[in-house]
Amino acid sequence: MKIYHYETISSTNAEAKRMILNGARDGVFLAKQQTAGRGRLGRSFFSENGIFMSMIVPPDKISFDPGFLTSAAAVAVCRAITEKGFSVGIKWVNDLLLDGKKICGILTEAVSLGAETLAYVVGIGVNVGETAFPADIRDIAAALPLDEKEKNDLVFRILLHLESAFTESKDSLLIYLKERSTVLGKKIRYYGAQEGEGVALGLDANGGLVVMTEENEEITLTGGEISVRTK
Ligand code: BTN
Numbered sequence: 042m043k044i045y046h047y048e049t050i051s052s053t054n055a056e057a058k059r060m061i062l063n064g065a066r067d068g069v070f071l072a073k074q075q076t077a078g079r080g081r082l083g084r085s086f087f088s089e090n091g092i093f094m095s096m097i098v099p100p101d102k103i104s105f106d107p108g109f110l111t112s113a114a115a116v117a118v119c120r121a122i123t124e125k126g127f128s129v130g131i132k133w134v135n136d137l138l139l140d141g142k143k144i145c146g147i148l149t150e151a152v153s154l155g156a157e158t159l160a161y162v163v164g165i166g167v168n169v170g171e172t173a174f175p176a177d178i179r180d181i182a183a184a185l186p187l188d189e190k191e192k193n194d195l196v197f198r199i200l201l202h203l204e205s206a207f208t209e210s211k212d213s214l215l216i217y218l219k220e221r222s223t224v225l226g227k228k229i230r231y232y233g234a235q236e237g238e239g240v241a242l243g244l245d246a247n248g249g250l251v252v253m254t255e256e257n258e259e260i261t262l263t264g265g266e267i268s269v270r271t272k
Contacts, residue, residue, distance in 0.1 A: 142183035233265020
């Protein structure tokens, strides 16, 4: 697989999507910094110091349905970071936390032409070596303290784990997701298409978050955002 390296780029996801439209069906886009990093739900992703990478994933490369890609990528990155000696958890559905603070976000996007999905882009941002987060995220973001050599080793491990996770069974990925979840059993607030409060009970077969609402109704969240309640 070809790996494209950049010191600084606007967004590796944007570049991967551009390349897909130009015919690319594989490749990894890797940057040390992004000037217009994109997050979920139309947000920006602060990208000054870290690992900012996007992988092109053609539909026939994955053994599960594409809605599960973000969860599979979360497993892969969590395994890679764990191998570096950090105890990280997975906050449904796309964040990795170290001591309760976000160190990684994942954004999966599809590139389609008419009804045909050409390929998916799995974008991963890991904060590494960042010491000066902007005021609005200072209390909720953290970075892995790795030097350049260790950072490159982490990139290598993430790529290896991504490759194997894409063909791993959903069942074994789900076991890992449950083991590493920072939200199961906790009181949460949920936002998006559905909004409210409840207790996160489990994950369904597609990685959806099963919640018992305050109204005693069991629902399954497939998108949107959650936060763990502290009171
Ligand atoms: C989120 O936390 O909402 C998802 C953040 C995803 C950030 C990564 S960094 C590499 C890739 N390029 C982007 O512009 N975004 C993703």
